[in-house]
Amino acid sequence: MSEPLHVEGLACLRGDRLLFEDVDFMVAPGGALHLEGPNGSGKSSLLRLLAGLLPPFAGRITGPERSFLGHEVALKPRMTLGAELSHWARLDGGLDRLPAAMAAMNVAGLAEVPCRHLSSGQRRRAGLARVLTSGAALWLLDEPTAGLDTASSALLAQAMAAHRAGGGMVVAAVHGDIGLASPQLLRLG
Ligand SMILES: Nc1ncnc2c1ncn2[C@@H]1O[C@H](COP(=O)(O)OP(=O)(O)OP(=O)(O)O)[C@@H](O)[C@H]1O
Numbered sequence: 001m002s003e004p005l006h007v008e009g010l011a012c013l014r015g016d017r018l019l020f021e022d023v024d025f026m027v028a029p030g031g032a033l034h035l036e037g038p039n040g041s042g043k044s045s046l047l048r049l050l051a052g053l054l055p056p057f058a059g060r061i062t063g064p065e066r067s068f069l070g071h072e073v074a075l076k077p078r079m080t081l082g083a084e085l086s087h088w089a090r091l092d093g094g095l096d097r098l099p100a101a102m103a104a105m106n107v108a109g110l111a112e113v114p115c116r117h118l119s120s121g122q123r124r125r126a127g128l129a130r131v132l133t134s135g136a137a138l139w140l141l142d143e144p145t146a147g148l149d150t151a152s153s154a155l156l157a158q159a160m161a162a163h164r165a166g167g168g169m170v171v172a173a174v175h176g177d178i179g180l181a182s183p184q185l186l187r188l189g
Pocket residue numbers: 014015016019037038039040041042043044045046173
């Protein structure tokens with residue numbers, strides 16, 4: 001069982017603007033948190049703090065290994081999707097998890113396609129496959145259903161449920177329902 005995510009007294013400064021302060025929450029193994037709030041309220045910034053991509057202005061974050069999927073999915077344009085995902089899986093020590101992750105996000109049939117030819121929804125599914133492959137207990141997802149069709153959103157919902165059933169956690173910035181059962185809510189702004 002992984003350790004919980006603990007956030008205490010978190011504050012975020014971007015430019016000269018204090019986006020939020022005194023943010024406290026805990027997500028237990030198997031739990032999920034919806035980050036809600038209007039555009040510009042700091043949801044993406046909070047995810048980036050949790051991912052260690054931005055330093056906190058104040059506060060403390062402790063928790064397990066994390067895997068972050070932002071708005072943009074970075075894929076090398078000339079590489080095939082299979083080669084690209086294998087590269088990341090090797091770095092994450094998750095090559096054995098890759099086939100199941102590609103099947104779960106329905107990208108196995110795209111393995112030979114150069115990444116520059118992927119549609120935006122296919123790119124997002126590829127990014128989610130990378131998160132599944134990582135083996136990280138905590139998934140940090142920024143509007144993960146943006147650009148996904150109904151069937152793909154359902155696959156993501158299944159993947160998140162399976163992850164949580166195994167003691168994993170999900171923190172997601174959302175503008176609506178993404179199929180997470182009984183999430184905690186944190187509203188910014
Ligand atoms: N590098 C930066 N320097 C200064 N300000 C920034 C920087 N990046 C983002 N901001 C500002 O921080 C604020 C919060 O942005 P953020 O992307 O975290 O919001 P959000 O809640 O995720 O918005 P959205 O719902 O539109 O995705 C915005 O006002 C944005 O302009």
